[in-house]
Each structure stands twice: as structure tokens, then as C-alpha cells.
Amino acid sequence: MSNIDTTPVLKTEHLGITFGGLKAVEDFNISIAPNELVGLIGPNGAGKTTVFNLLTGVYQPTEGRIELDGQEMKDKKPHQMAKAGIARTFQNIRLFKNLTVLGNVKVAFNQNMKYGIFQAILRTGGYWREEEEIDQKARELLSVFNMQDAADKIACNLPYGQQRKLEIARALATNPKILLLDEPAAGMNPTETAELMEAIRIIRDKFNIAILLIEHDMSLVMSICERIVVIDYGMIIAKGTPKEVANNPKVIGAYLGE
């Protein structure tokens, strides 16, 4: 992937956060090109999810900056980050459990809808038009994941693998530029993982977005990521292609202990 003359979709410079005296993430520099698939790996407690929380506005960085499409993201709340184009999923699935599958996806379309309270109450043309439009869009999105038939099911009744996929579908509904996946394959069996890998590739190509994913399943990371960033104790210890990273002595040290 040559990305020399394109602006990176996401770029961080010296990003860091300190909790009390603990430097959870330090000097985190990353640059992700549009449509690139990057893996973020590291041992338990290395700060991977903290990086995600920084990128999505859950935590405000104490150092450094985040740029999305060349624009600095400063003091943004999570919903503003979502609107700006950073979508995410969670390590432990967070669905709107008692809403339907379709309802879950529709919620995420909210930020791109315009009708106001009075239009909703008076049921104006705008209301019907937009509702019909997102109904259709949401169903299309579900069909990408082959879940169109589950649209009217209650989300918490879905099998585990589908819940993961629904979370991704919901994240995509916010129309992101970059998608952050936090351990999407956690708790999946090999068949489900294989299906998910396929789905991730499809998403990247179909929606033309960049993806940054945290994953412990090495076979998944190694086979689909074009580039891998390894962190340990909150600092980047290696960057490169899967092959380079796999042979890096620092990485081997971090994972196996020196």
C-alpha cells in the first residue's frame, strides 16, 4: 500500500494520557491511510483499549493531538467523534439489548437525520421520508452481514457471533471514515472467526473505510492486516507488516517474556 501522497484518515502525534502518576499511553504516533487495515496488538494491559478510548473521545488526552482527515480533534465528546467519522465497537459487546436488530441500527442513523420534534409530532412529510429512508438503509446494511431476516428479532436473543456483527453494522450506520474494532473475534469459535474475517474484508472494500482493530487472535491479525502496530506498557514497540512484526525480537520478548 503506497500512501505517500494521500492525507492520512487518522493521525496521532505524541498522543498520551496520564492517570494520576501512571502513564497509560505515551508518545503514541500512528498514521492510517484511507482504506487501510491496521492491527493494534499487545499483551494484556498494554493500553490498547485506552488508545481506543482516546481516539473516540471517552478520555481526553493529556498530551499530543489527534487528526481526522487533516482536521484536529480537540476536546471532542464521544458523540462528536462519532459524528466526525470515528466509529467503534466494544470489547464486551454493548448492544441496545431490548431493541430490535433493526432498531439498533436505526439509532446510529440518528445523527444524520434532520427532522425536529415538532415534525415528529405532526408527522410531516419530512418525518415519513426520513424514516422510510433509514428503514431501507438499515435493512440494506443488515443484508451485508446476511442478517436481514433477523431484523425484527430482539438484539439480546441473537447468537453471540451475530451480536458481534450487529455491533459492527451499528457502527457502520454512523457513516464513519474509520472503524475501530475492539477484539471483534473475542469468544468466537473458529468458524465464526473465519466468517468475521470475511466480513471485515467486505466492509473495508464495500464501505471504503479504514479499519483499526485490536485482536488477540493472531491468525486473524496476521492474515487480514496490512500493517501491525505493537504496544507494550503504553508505548509502541514495533510497527510494520505482519511478517516484520512477527520476527521482531522486541515483540517476541513482550509476548513470551525475555
Added chain:
Amino acid sequence: MKNKKEIIKSYLINFIAIALMFVILMIATDAGLINRYVRGILMTIFINIILAISLNLTTGFLGQIALGHAGFMSIGAYSAALFVKYAQDTMGITLLQENGLTSAGLGFFLLSLLIGGGIAAVFGLIVGIPALRLKGDYLAIITLGFGEIIRSLIEYFPFTGGAQGLKKIPKLASSLNVVYIIMIVCVVIMFAFVRSRHGRAITAIREDDIASEASGIPNTHYKVMAFTIAAFFAGVAGGIYAQYLGVLGASSFGFMKSIDILVMVVLGGMGSLTGSILSAVGLTALPEMLRSFSDYRMLIYSVVLIIVMIFKPSGLLGTYEFSLTRLIDRIVHPGKHKKASTMKKEGAEIE
């Protein structure tokens, strides 16, 4: 979303049902079937429906326990009462004649409800912005405190009549039919609100506030919105209450009143507007029906509550919405029953 034909059909069925109830009410009034006692109960039921549904917005849909609903109701009650009193006493407008409201009276009645609701909504906004940063028990305590502060302030200020209460409020809520229509309008508005993108956002916050924020929902904005709308309708209900009774006392808007409303919401099902209607009707009528048992009346009432909570902790309807259209559909096409039962799980968010 169902297709247009089905939507129109369901609107039509509901409209006919509402109109039918109205006609029955009119005929019963004309036939003299509704004496003062029955009228009082019906009036209280209508007021309680508005109160329960509006509290359901915050407690059921937004999922935040608020214990200050009587506070908003009292703000609406006093604002509306003072407004119509001013119109009658100071401006000298004839609002009432012997056989009922004058047309100016009707206008001022509706205006007073908007004013009562509006002022209650402003208070909802003022209280909501700081309070809704908290959740759960903390919010419950804050709203409880707010309700008590309002009550104390009403007793303190002379313009509200102080501890002696406000008397000689023009009884503009004299017509059951008018109040019935107002109640229906309030219910329809809240239904429409819940079944829109705004309602969906609010339900999403209840389900998972971290995920909703990550999905681009500005949580605080929507929380305050739900809280303010709930306060508005509590104020409207208060306005009707004031102009039905003709007298107001701060003590009737205490903590217990808020609890009464909360009980209706919980019993009917948090997140079910039709459940709130059902329990508002039931819990208002039940103590009256039990009047012949005099001493045991409140005991039976409590036992009913306990039994429902034990056997149906999510409330009578849970988050399920009763639909007349679906009921008729099932009676007319019993074969489609199976399909209908999977549809029912769609709950509140799909029209």
C-alpha cells in the same frame, strides 16, 4: 416500517376508537348517567393518565428514576391557576357563565394549560441540565429534593396563597369532553414523540448510555429533552387539576404524590405508554370501587400492587404496547396469529 396502507389503517382504527369513546362520554353526560362523583373519578383518571405517561418518558423510556414529578405538576397548577385568576379578577374577563364556559373561558383555559406546561418545562430544563449529569439513585434524590423545595417555596410565597392555599380559582376544567380531548392530544403527542428518532435515541440511552454516545447520540441533550417534555405535560396535568378543583394547597403536591405517579408507571410497565394508561385507569378506579370495604380499601390496594410486582416485576405490560389494530387483526384473521406474535416483540420503536 409497515407499508403506507397499514399505517393509514391503524391510524384510522385508533381514531375511530377515540371518537367512539368521545361519543359514549357525550351520550352518558346527556343521559345524566354521570353524576358529580363519577365525573370526579373520570376527571382524575384523565389527569392521572397525562401524569403517568409523562413520567414514563423519563422513568420508562429514558430509564432515570425521577421523584419530583409532583413538583412539576404543582408549578403547572399554580401558574395556570394564577393566570386564570388574574384574567378573571384583574382583567375582568367573563370566563364562566351559568351553563358552563364562555368562549373566552375556553380560550383562556387552553392558554393557561400551555402557560402552566411551559413554565413547568422551563423548570424542567433548569433542574434537568445539572441533575441529569447524575443517574440512578443520585438523580432520584436530587429530583426528590427539588419536589420538596418547590412545595416549601409555594408555602413560603404570599402570591401562591402560602400555607393556606390558593382559593377561588375559576373552575374552567368543568367539561369532561374538553378535558378528554386535551388528554387525548397529550397522549398522541407523547406517542408520536416516542415513536420518532428522538424516542429511539432516548430508549437507546436507557439500554446502554456508553454505546448510545458512541453511536453519535448526544446523551445529555436527549436526557434534558425527555425530562423537559415530561415536565411540560406534568404542568399541563397540574393546570387541569387546579381548574377542576378550584382550590390548591401545597401539601397535595408532596413526595407521596410523586410516588403515586411512579407507582402507576412501574405497575403499568416502564416503557409502555399503553401500560401507563391501563394502570392510571386501574389505580384511580380501584380505591373507589373498593370504597364499600372502607377500612380494608388501602390494604387491598397495597396487596394488589405487591402481587403484581411479584408475578410480573416488569409491570403489567412490560415494554409491550397494546395495539387495537393488532387486536382487530387477530380477531379478523386468526390464522395470522403466529406472525402477529413475533411482531409484538417489535415493541415501541417500530410504527
